[in-house]
């Protein structure tokens with residue numbers, strides 16, 4: 676069975692500052708590891724990623740405080756999958772006909788919407804976003820080197836902090852369900868899907884339930900691992916790399932009547948997710964030949980969000996393209 680590797684990023688230094696600038700040669704080892712992970716399973720854990728655990732704890736605490744508010748309070752800052760704010764249970768449905776059992780708060784950096792009045796909420800989202808963006812840049816450099824491209828090849832199209840893109844953070848809260856809660860057929864915490872952009876980072880608590888589907892269609896658990904982040908490839912990056920890298924389907928179980936023994940049945944779960952995408956005006960042209968038509972990043976994103984809200988889908992990027 677394919678394994679999900681843990682990759683150490685210490686070569687860049689730990690504080691998110693730019694004082695360590697490794698040479699291409701310094702990055703060789705980590706580039707080989709990334710290449711193997713993204714060609715085989717499309718995901719990995721990253722440790723020594725430079726994002727302070729105190730900062731993540733602060734964001735977790737303020738997000739939990741927000742989700743514990745009465746629904747009518749949360750609805751005062753309502754948003755949706757493409758604009759900042761609260762997304763209640765029942766809206767997102769992945770591939771399932773039944774809605775996911777999750778509620779979210781979405782943060783987009785170009786936000787003008789009002790913030791909830793919770794201590795550190797706004798500041799933490801902004802600071803975490805900046806830190807994740809530094810990490811995104813570092814990983815994109817390594818990915819380019821791993822494909823024998825110039826180091827800035829992907830990074831230069833991810834300005835993120837000063838150009839429009841779909842990049843955002845989602846705090847996802849999966850509430851504890853009542854003991855007698857019976858899910859309807861196919862309903863899970865987050866239904867099988869692939870992400871739309873370049874790279875996704877997931878910081879999760881220790882409740883469990885996140886799973887990734889391998890190329891041979893086996894589900895494997897992505898358990899929480901000592902502060903390591905989960906990194907998943909998005910389908911736009913699969914397209915950009917002419918299918919060299921693989922965007923893996925993933926999902927979050929579990930509801931109380933699932934019987935596979937994976938932990939978390941009667942506990943709520945919180946995850947903080949960074950969805951990294953290229954700048955909206957990027958022309959994404961496959962690195963090898965003409966397998967795919969070039970596409971503007973914002974058009975890809977619009978197509979994918981439209982499809983997700985209309986009917987969802989499951990499976991790989993190729994399967995999606997067949998039914999589009």
Ligand SMILES: O=C(O)CCC(=O)C(=O)O
Pocket residue numbers: 845847865870877879885925926927946948
């Ligand atoms: O909550 C998680 O761990 C993952 C959720 C997810 O895959 C998503 O929101 O796209």
Ligand SMILES: [Fe+2]
Pocket residue numbers: 868869870875925
């Ligand atoms: Fe996802």
